[in-house]
Amino acid sequence: MAAIELRNVVKTFGPITAVDGLDLEVPEGICLGLLGPNGAGKSTTMRLLTGQAIADSGELRVLGHDLPAEAKTARGLMGVVPQLDNLDVDVTVEDNLAIFARLYRVPDVGAAVEKALAIARLQERRRDAVDELSGGMRRRLLLARGLVHEPRLVLLDEPTVGLDPQIRTELWTLIGDLKARGTTILMSTHYIEEAERLADEVAVMHQGKIISRGRPVELITEHAGRQTAEVYGPPERLAEARADAESKGLSVRPAGPAIAIVGSERVDGAIPEDAVVRAASLEDVFVLLTGEEAE
């Protein structure tokens, strides 16, 4: 049984179509990265899965429960880690966890809180108000709160957005531990590195649809080939190199101060002599497919 099944799901907000005929299946036990630029429909998809948004049409099933009719039951089996910090800041760390253990009907609240504290490595700060924690501690607590009932499925909505690299790495370790325990994870992100590191499979979402899906290495091979050549220089030089590569049928994308000629191994003589050649990346795929700059 798939943990998540979406069939031709549409969700509009007035004239804006946030989710446009979305088909998505997430097998149990994998981490699927939902990668897309801002406004791609990732957060709306997450809200549809928790029943906080109702689809205009289409079929949604989570852990065998039809949505929105059985959304409440489905929510009891999944954990959600939101993009925005919505902890109770005046309340202690352990009370924040205990409140959610009760909301999830956990039979032994005390034991669940202890486990969650261990996950967040906040045992020493259990009686501190959330207000007194550092940003990294708060994110760890937010993650632990979503896991307090040990759910079968976890939705991570941009779990490291806006965090500094050190805290991001800490969270990646925690998410890696979660994967190792066999929990199904759906993680929306617009960070390429995050998807590359954590996801077993990546689905690229753009304008409300999945436009490509597969293991990162498969996506790279399919869309970007083996290597990418980056050309640096003044604007006229870059324009010339771009025109030359495109005339040979290669895809070219901007890459900061350079241009990147994707799949440059496919055509002999496509690489200018001064180009820097590197292995093709998921970022190349993302930019080619969505036309958006990656982060």
Added chain:
Amino acid sequence: MEAATPAHEQITPAPRQMRRLEPAAIAGVMSREVSNFRTYWKGTTFSSVLEPLVYLLAFGLGLSATLVDEVDGVPYIEFVGTGMVATAVIFSSALPAMFGTFVKHRFQNTYDAILAAPVDVEELVSAEMLWIGIRSGTYGCVPLLVTIAFGLDPEPGMLLVPLFCFVTALGFAGFGVAMAATVAKIDQFNYVTALFVTPLFLVAGTFFPIDGLPEGVQVAAQFNPLHQLVELVRGGAFGFEWEDLLRFGFLATFALATWRVAIHQMRKRLID
């Protein structure tokens, strides 16, 4: 490598179909309110005790010493003191419901967190109303206790005052939640306060009997839940009449109506 044990096999209770208005969901949301209340109860309790005391000193002692000795055979300080119960109820239910709900929704994203758990909007609103009802029902009794300290004789009927306050507070909590789910900006509460809260407070019969007002206002006052609460509290202090059953029924209907309106408005606001 050791085989990993799926985490969900350890704690997650067996899946079952969940029903509407589950006590566990309501208790869970209320436990959040209690945890938060423990961080600010001193300030709230201080103002809830001090405010009726100040009103009693200003109106009860001030006016009775200069202008009014008694109303309908009741010493004026006791008349005001029993009426102040309604004032305490509206200010500790409608206003916290309005501002608290708005802040939790717009600024703290608290409801997004709660609704990601197995709790629905109906349970969320019910829990918020119940908590405010309990809290306000308790604080509503303070003016009565203060008035007893000023000489009002305790009566058995006063034991029903917490219930009257609770039911009225439920209604105003529902009103406040519905308003919070309706306004676009927090400053629009000024309209709500000026158009609804203040007139209800002034035409409740707290400071003066409404039978001296124009007939139209007297009729309108019958639809004011605060006036009905004032009459019920005075019934508890000075003797009930059979109409008090109708008054209580009116307050229960008010609570029921605002409960459903609050759920409807919050669902519109919280579910896309």
